[in-house]
Amino acid sequence: MADEKILIVEDERILALGLKKKLQKLGFNVTHTVSSGEDAVKSVKENKPDLILMDIVLQGELDGIDAAKMIINMHNIPIIYLTAYADDETIERAVKTYPYGYLMKPYKERELKANIEMALKKFQAEKESFMDFEDVYVDITSFIDQKDEVINHVLLKHYGVIGPLDVDISSEKIYVSAERSNKKAYTVFYELLNKLMSRYLKSEFEIVVYSKGDNICLEFPKM
Structure with a gap:
């Protein structure tokens, strides 16, 4: 899984750097980190990541779920949500975007690794099942x-x-x-x-x- 490009969307710089180091330690290829929904949409268009770790609560006009909606409508990329909140309304909004995972902060390395690997394998299996x-x-x-x-x-x-x-x-x-x-x-x-x-x-x-x-x-x- 080391060849797949991962984009981190997190507006807390320290948390973003910590998550990047943790993922690199686990053997994943983190190519970019951005801090807003708008930058996430732009980065996906320019860099075409294979998977996105998307914080739900972001500063700016687009929160993580709004940014995910835009990305999903334009690109076929699996998204795993990252959040410290799990209220019913947030979960209901997130579910409607068909995410490949939903991780609560703080993240455990084992959970991170398992969720990313499962998301990538599930996405690959779905692509192979589609007819050309x-x-x-x-x-x-x-x-x-x-x-x-x-x-x-x-x-x-x-x-x-x-x-x-x-x-x-x-x-x-x-x-x-x-x-x-x-x-x-x-x-x-x-x-x-x-x-x-x-x-x-x-x-x-x-x-x-x-x-x-x-x-x-x-x-x-x-x-």
């Missing part, structure tokens, strides 16, 4: 049973406009798209495609998957 839509699924043909109402339930109730996917229904077709950089949307898109591929095998309808800019798109005829 550009290379493998540029033009996929499958079938949908037009009499089965489950597809409407899947698309419109669980994965509709209010969810992580964008859904557009015209007079003839249904279009679904997801940003590849949005991990949640990408995962749901993959799940939806699997459901379509596995459930609807007796119809003349065609499903097409293709890339459009930063999005993966799925289209098929309207029922």
